[in-house]
Amino acid sequence: MVVPLNTWVLISNFKLAYNLLRRPDGTFNRHLAEFLDRKVPANAKPVDGIFSFDVVIDRGTSLLSRIYRLTDGEPSQPNMAELEKPVSSEVVPVIIFFHGGSFAHSSANSAIYDTLCRRLVGICKAVVVSVNYRRAPENRYPCAYDDGWTALKWVNSRTWLESKKDSKVHIYLAGDSSGGNIAHHVALRAVESGIDILGNILLNPMFAGQERTESEKRLDGKYFVTLQDRDWYWRAFLPEGADRDHPACNPFGPKGKNLKGVKFPKSLVVVAGLDLIQDWQLAYVEGLKKAGQVVKLLYLEQATIGFYLLPNNNHFHTVMDEISKFVSSNC
């Protein structure tokens, strides 16, 4: 099992850096984390036809989101007043994206996620809204979900994001790792509140349970990730004293919610075959199926975590194709 060399370097570098940041007592070296994280500013000048700008959508919590859009084919850059110009197509998918980082790492302006979001815009011809949610351990459950919900409400109420066809915002939720987990929970809230979500895209979503699964035992420490670090992140995110059967990490576990009959969005779930938590991700898929929900599983046997960060492997292209189909099939 081999990954491209530069992918190996990238992910090993993250692993090394992250090891430095997690303290055994459960605290996190946030200053060093921010120092090490490679960030990029938003850019209202289009690059490859895509521009971005940041919006503080909630002053109280300093909640910021980065918005990515396609230029309308105009060569010049949009000026400040045109950033929120109404979308011009009959149907424009709006993807609310939650970056990964196991609830503790990364930001909407992390270079890896800025790059990924730009790809999503190009592939799906969508507007992408990347949410800079509050992170653990400083902000535990349910802060990240609350921020996701705030962002969803904000997106849903932007007239400039409404598709011309029906004057509604066509919303998809997407995320990788912890972001995938957040997408699920935000979708739950949406359903309860009557906001329509057209689909969920979960890339290597982060789930867990109290039990140790076969994949966790088999792959522990083999491909960049250890059970020990997974446990650390859950302890950092979940409420104090909670165990891993908390519905946040185990949505179809003993404390989970029954989704039978619920108008939950269709889901695309991507699982990497070398990800030690795959049993939980597969259990999630099963849970959706049992509840009669529409779900497509994309199982990539040879993939490790983070394969979607660099466009240098087959899995990357496969996944991008699937996402593109998933988002456009609602037209």
Next chain:
Amino acid sequence: MKREHPNLHPRLDPASTGSSSSGYSTMPSVNTNTNDDTSCKAKMWEDDAQADGGMDELLAVLGYKVRSSDMVEVAQKLEQLQEVMGHVQEDGISHLACETVHYNPSDLSTWLESMLSELNPNPNFDSVVMPAQPSIDDSFFTHPESSTITSIDFADHTHQRHQEQRKTNKHSRDVVFEDSSSSDYDLKAIPGKSVFAQPHLIDSSSSSSRDPKRLKSATTDHLYPAAAAASSSSTIGAGAAGSFGVSTESTRPVVLVDSQENGIRLVHLLMACAEAVQENNLTVAEALVKQIGFLAISQAGAMRKVATYFAEALARRIYRLYPQSAMDHSLSDILQMHFYETCPYLKFAHFTANQAILEAFEGKKRVHVIDFSMNQGMQWPALLQALALRPGGPPAFRLTGIGPPSHDNSDHLQEVGWKLAQLAETIHVEFEYRGFVANSLADLDASMLELRPSEFESVAVNSVFELHKLLARPGAIEKVLSVVKQMKPEIVTIVEQEANHNDSVFLDRFTESLHYYSTLFDSLEGSVSTQDKVMSEVYLGKQICNIVACEGPDRIERHEPLTQWRTRLGSSGFVPVHLGSNAFKQASMLLALFAGGDGYRVEENNGCLMLGWHTRPLIATSAWRLANKQVVAH
């Protein structure tokens, strides 16, 4: 052993399905070369000449500068560190996080190396540290005595301070890697615990880049390969957009806070007016400027103020009522003091510059700071105090404060010096001061400053928000930089606005500054004291006016982004001195003390530190030294 050296471009064409691409280390389905080779073997590739200096483009986009030819070595270092961390106890690892100072994480190779040296400062380590590499030749790690590169007493430093500064460790480590990068070192000897395929070592061209350049004094040369061709580094700064391959043009970062209806209309009007001005359509411009005035009144918060200042500046331009070029310096000093109190930008500037100066002055007995931005001397009390507290006692401190002439007859530069002298006395720092009046920094010559020999006295040159003014006159910046070189400074600290307000196209300049000052004003909104806030806004308003209403030598607020300063300094013979995680952390903590400080962020950018509001960097601190300066031990 079969050796593969296809000259293949490492970047995949995203359009291809990739099955036959060249960009992989082995993927099982595409490896067609396993005839006689059972072990995983990579297709190695060499970079054909690339404008990016051979950098791996995919990683560059993600913020990491790694030469394709170094990828294997970097992977090896990662593996070594993983190995070490598996064996060292918790404490050993946490020291790397807490006490080690990290620098420039974009340069992966150097960063990893410095951590490796932290974990084994003595190259005569015992075998516990590297157990998994039994087949490595002893010559991989040479003894310090055989080092030809250092004049620092290595033994002293290892024993004195375990968490040594990176430069010391770098010396020891450099020796190690000088050998390891030689072409006959066969990486295949490393047991394949890693996931990546074991490649054959490429050509030895990578070693030529290693050489004595690994010294701190020249390592940073390595980071910015050719001073003249510094554009390669500038593509990967914060200035570059997310995708590599974008030219070195500036980006336009935008943070919006209020997207109210009136805000948008106001911006529309401002932009339309600016466009009319650019096209010399003054009747239209005039009409628009009046409308802006009316609309601005109904607007609340930062947008109203920003719009008002921009409208006033436009009006001045339209009616040719240009602002006085030379403002009373005492008034601008007062405004600046209020700005200093209201928001953390100046404090950050002073703090980070002082940090670099402090580090550069380590071990020096006599120091001389030449301040191009003396004003009220607010930067220096903190430095004096830090020097007073330093282990081993303070150096003798000399300060030369440079400023413009006063309009009244007071010698304000001397007064400032006096106050600092009094402070120095109370904290027992030997202090000498000279105020130097100059209309422009370009009027200075090194001979005027009574410089003493550099072995006797170390010099720091400091400039906070001053250098950009020199861009108003041709040749001025070049003259000043050459004079700075004559001062033989240990360190040059520069803080500048992180913006491009010097575009020759008026409309672009207008747009950029509208974004910039909107963000800046927004950050002021949260501040408590109203009077300070108002004065700060006036202070900033004068800058807006200068940018929008003035031209030629009168337009002195010619802010340029860090990428451009890097190029300029690089081609003038300076190399960067990196600010590290210690400065970053302390600066972040300083920000947390500011009420309404929720939005302020410190960002690391290729060894420089930036302060911004949310995700928009607004000012940047960088430090420099002369390119050909040797590290001299004291």
